[in-house]
Amino acid sequence: MAVRGSSGGNSYRWAVLAAGTAASTAFSAVLLGLPVLAPVFREEFDLTLTEVGIVLASVWVGPIFTLLPWGLAADRFGERRALAVGLTAMGIFVGAGAAVDDFYVLVGLLGLASAAGSSVNSASGRAVMHWFAADERGFALGLRQASLPLGGALAAVTLPPIVGASSLGGRSSSSPSSAWSERWSRRSCSAIGRRLAQLRSPSRGRFATGVSGC
Secondary structure (H helix, E strand, O other): OOOOOOOOOOOHHHHHHHHHHHHHHHHHHHHHHHHHHHHHHHHHHOOOHHHHHHHHHHHHHHHHHHHHHHHHHHHHHOHHHHHHHHHHHHHHHHHHHOOOOOHHHHHHHHHHHHHHHOHHHHHHHHHHHHHOOHHHHHHHHHHHHOHHHHHHHHHHHHHHHHHHHOOHHHOOOOOHHHHHHHHHHHHHHHHHHHHHHHOOOOOOOOOOOOOOOO
16 A cells, blocks of 8 residues: 655645544544433433443444444545445434434444444544555554544533433433434534545545545
């Protein structure tokens, strides 16, 4: 894989890193921010502690089966498409999960959301390796990995006020809070996906395409 970036050269690689970091932050918000909603899940779905644990663990199951396929997809179609498709699908599944009132459906949707969102792991890592020279990769990967605690922290800070402002006592699939959550999830992840899809390399009109291209 040819490396485009250099220690003093192409500044576009920082835009690529920022996009990958934003994508990883959105994904980690789902993975690491979900536990803050554990009391809500238990109350709204009348769950046992074991069932709450299943809900929280569901987001870690999907990536087990999709990390390798997403890596192959990034090699075949390019990071830009892998990130855009994965994040958009994750937003749809998370939005759908905000509107359901069945425990098993919720677990399934969260698992699918994480399976789709795991595209950021291989795609953003591959982009860093492609755009940054060896003497900058450690720094770039460190910045990208900072998105993990950042996403979890943002979710932990923002979700409780959102939940507290909603009418949790009378949840229904058509409630204003559920509809708002669905719109917020879809729009936020889809916006990141569209932004990633719009990124172009100044030299070849591609986003970290590697050998195969997008």
